[in-house]
Amino acid sequence: MLSNRISRRYDGSGLHDDTISCEFEGVAGQSFGAFLARGVTMELTGAANDYVGKGLSGGKVIVKTPENAAYEPEENILVGNVALYGATQGELYVNGLAGERFAVRNSGVKAVVEGVGDHGCEYMTGGVVAVLGETGRNFAAGMSGGVAYVYDPDGELARKTNTEMVTLHDELEESDEAMLHRLVENHAAYADSDRAAALLDDWADEVRNFTKVMPEAYANVIAERSRADVRTDLPPAAEGARSSRTDTGVATSDD
Template identity: 45%
Template sequence: LDLSPIFAAKDIITSESQYQTKEQDHQLDEHFDYPLLDQASAALKEGKPVLIEKKINNTMQAIGTMFGNELTKRWGEQGLEPGTLRLNLSGSAGQSFGAFVPRGMEINVQGDCNDYVGKGLSGGVISVRPSESAGFIAAENVIAGNVIGYGATSGKIFLNGVVGERFMVRNSGAIAVAEGVGDHALEYMTGGRAVILGKTGINLGAGMSGGIAYVYKLSEARVNREALQLGEISLSALESAEQQELLSILEEHVDRTGSPLGAKILENFDSEVKNFVRVLPRDYARVVGIQQEALETGIALDGEEVWTQILEVTNG
């Protein structure tokens, strides 16, 4: 077998190096977090509560991520108690705001955010609300961009306003609330909870295989057609336990963002809850049922019997 066409080096400039010969400058010292690491050291190193208040602008990307890295290096996967390191910020955040932030971090913004808020969220809490001087109705205006909560594994996101496309794509464990979303929301979602209090775009739930969404006055026409036709996801009213879960999520949303829309729903929750539609993936429901039965009968959740049943119902 002649591999020379693959390994042949063509038109190499021999005067240029073919491997790394100098270090790259990633300009980390210019990142928003960097000059504040000392100010946050009591939280990052000793686990003591720290509050940082700053103004931001949309050239500042991945705010909070460097803090999260330092926290995780010191405290590991378990992180710290919720809200140990709290950032209260005002202004417009750049892309990837709060990306990967772990448990123990809480970031609150008065203003708005760009795309990828909470990307890879890993236990932290993010809230975004309009400025107190804003003269518009939050639930009718955009508060953050596209692809919110992409690949989040845990944590919470509360957004007092409308967001763009692909809300909570590939979410596997976080809880998120928005007051309206664009197209392709909940795409490939595998876990967690999503609450949508306003209008949705088209193609909701495409490839959704896990987690549950509670959507206010959801139109079936907005849901991925193939998923409905094949029975991969179902739309229904909320069961009693789910109503209580939604109530708890909404209460925290209002508490953290002051959402007038959320408060209005809470005022008449017993009647408004009937307007919510549960979006539930079929296989996820089957797995939860198997696990619940195992708990009730004392069978180990990670045992062979349970996993055999799960693989059977999911065609695994």
């Protein structure tokens, strides 16, 4: 309802980032942050059911594990299945695990999550997803666009990925490292992620543990039309995000 009012008044262009901020505690039901317009930030300390950020349309959704939780974020499912279904724009930060089909049909959102279940990034056509932990089976099935970065120090991702349409790359380009660093930096600031903070503390080494998953067709499009490269569109740096330069030459928020 809120996003509908905003889109009616501002013709779909939305508001400036974080114009409206809403904070929640507890357990959200289905479709938390669905169709959220640009300029609205919804932050939940607790957990949410399925369809988080469904149709996200430029807003920002943050889901955080409570500080007094009796479990570690990277060991507990914090959001349900089918998060970001059909989302087009915006950002999502989840300090915990997501269920199955995370970012299915995502076409433009930038998201960070601590780990995902089966069928992550299924039919994804755009946007960027950073997974700071394990994935389930059949990752990237039908993925035709966008980029995913998966933390994979043990080399397990290859056997879990559906490589019919995507290629796995162990070497990251400069644009990959800049995008990934910004997302991890934001995740630490927005979602209070200890995992993200630990990665940043040893970034020069840890960045080498990420594998890029990119559709071959999308790589061909970028080669022909560089403006189609989602990696050139960095999300705004979070207030309070760390600013540092590693020996990899990655530009960070001060740049």
